[in-house]
Amino acid sequence: MRHEALSDVSQEPILSNYYYTAILSHNIIESALAGHLSGKLGDSSLPSATLYELIMDVLTQDQEILTDVKYDLKAVKERDPACISYVQCFLNFKGFLACQAHRIVHKLWSKDRKVIALIIQNRVSEVFALDIHPGAKIGRGVMLDHATGLVIGETAVIGNNVSILHNVTLGGTGKMSGDRHPKIGDGVLIGAGTCVLGNVRIGEGAKIGAGSVVLRDVPPRTTAVGNPAKLIGGKENPIRLDKIPGLTMDHTLHISEWSDYVI
Incomplete structure (x- = not known):
């Protein structure tokens, strides 16, 4: 430097x-x-x-x-x-x-x-x-891109090499006490404007599309989009990506393309 x-x-x-x-x-x-x-x-x-x-x-x-x-x-x-x-x-x-x-x-x-x-x-x-509770646990190699509007709750856990864009909430549902916030695995990408609510787990290498609302666990190496979020690919839900207009089977979404595929 x-x-x-x-x-x-x-x-x-x-x-x-x-x-x-x-x-x-x-x-x-x-x-x-x-x-x-x-x-x-x-x-x-x-x-x-x-x-x-x-x-x-x-x-x-x-x-x-x-x-x-x-x-x-x-x-x-x-x-x-x-x-x-x-x-x-x-x-x-x-x-x-x-x-x-x-x-x-x-x-x-x-x-x-x-x-x-x-x-x-x-x-x-x-x-x-932005608002990150002091009790939240954050791994290393984390990128908080822009970060404006980011909210991370007290019992949230974020793994290593995670990328989180702006206006993301890792919050509670308001129906639980104690351990009530999301657990984010290593290598996860969370798109802008996403809400992940409750003590849910986002598996290693998963991707969450912009504007999604996640209320259930997302398996590792899986993509989830929408409100409520649904899986569009991965070993546990192998929906073909060529079913999405404009994408081919070998297409990899760049970070800037997530907003185009919000359901």
Whole structure:
């Protein structure tokens, strides 16, 4: 990221102070991350300097979070065609930043520091326009694309290498208490505007089309679309894709095509 930052500054010298503060003045990524997040999230009730010390304390005590951060950076760079560099993701992609802030508050939550976790989570919600409960568990290599309107409930679990677009809800049905939120397997793609409700399981490698409402389990490596969502392919429901207008048997839906196939 330092190399990319220097390149950006050479093209836009007006940004030199900003890049120095955010990236170039730091020798380690945890310091840069703590500084950037605290600058965005600090307010009168929790000043940036206090928040910086709190985030640094969490990061230095748990190196696994830093590993997750690196996997998330790589995931965004590889999966989002709008991401032109790691440094742009780190500085500007609010889905990435909100995910890292969640990793901090989840660690605080798990250590029974729930009051401070909820205060920071509320600030994250205000700044980044999404709501991830501190109790939710999120794996590594996660891409929250755009992220505006994203809602993830307290007992939700998200696996590794998952991609979630904007306006997605991983919520409860309002009819259950306790473990009441979705469990998302590794490698799942969830399209924009989707609601997954209740303690349902989305199997590994499954794809959920944009605008779908999922109320039941979705098997691994299966595609589900519609309201309520129905399977359109996979080992447990081998409906031929050539039954969908415009698709052939060997057609693979690009992420940008999901909105065309909402039922």
